[in-house]
Amino acid sequence: MRILVIEDEPKIAQAVKKGLELKGYAVDMVHDSDSGLSYAMDPDYDLIVLDRMLPGKMDGVELCGELRKNNISTPVIMLTARGTIGDRVEGLNSGADDYLVKPFSFDELIARVRALLRRPPVTVGSIVKVDDLSLNPQNYEVKRGSKEVKLSKKEFSLLEYLMHHEGQVITKEMIASHIWDEEADILPNTIEVYIGYLRNKIDRPFPKKKTLIHTLRGFGYKLST
Numbered sequence: 001m002r003i004l005v006i007e008d009e010p011k012i013a014q015a016v017k018k019g020l021e022l023k024g025y026a027v028d029m030v031h032d033s034d035s036g037l038s039y040a041m042d043p044d045y046d047l048i049v050l051d052r053m054l055p056g057k058m059d060g061v062e063l064c065g066e067l068r069k070n071n072i073s074t075p076v077i078m079l080t081a082r083g084t085i086g087d088r089v090e091g092l093n094s095g096a097d098d099y100l101v102k103p104f105s106f107d108e109l110i111a112r113v114r115a116l117l118r119r120p121p122v123t124v125g126s127i128v129k130v131d132d133l134s135l136n137p138q139n140y141e142v143k144r145g146s147k148e149v150k151l152s153k154k155e156f157s158l159l160e161y162l163m164h165h166e167g168q169v170i171t172k173e174m175i176a177s178h179i180w181d182e183e184a185d186i187l188p189n190t191i192e193v194y195i196g197y198l199r200n201k202i203d204r205p206f207p208k209k210k211t212l213i214h215t216l217r218g219f220g221y222k223l224s225t
């Protein structure tokens, strides 16, 4: 999952970026509302953390309103130093999905990020399931049947993305833009290599079970039963 952080205060921006990266998210960061808006218009972001008070032509509330006007529905968590009822209502009215008052605890931010990224169709509680493969984003536990599968952070992010899009064809470009941030150097075969790692952990050790990761030559990949 790829997250855009729009926050002008360098310390907070860095801390949020680092913390989210430690949880396995790909994070891009900008520091004013002008570049914030142009980045946020990119539909490849899965979530935006948006500071309310920003240098630039707009503040966070206006930026969010502008996004919604342009039919960008990426979930937005708004950060603000003020927490009055009026501010809260204004933030939510502009199309923000959630609201966090500074100073906030990082655990709370993560909990809200997770809640917004959770998508209903294939989830049981917060656990995502495809056939007998299950993935729990709370504790990073992945299981095929009852057998636990150990994944690296990148492998986990890739699998989570594929499972959220069960049955859909996912191109390498989609994977690159949702799992890696813009500064990452991705070689042409990086994604194949990671798909290979996943196969070796999810499919190959279970020859009697259904193969879940499929390659569609020239198109991309699909996770399905």
Ligand code: CA
Binding pocket: 007, 008, 009, 051, 052, 053, 054
């Ligand atoms: Ca600010």
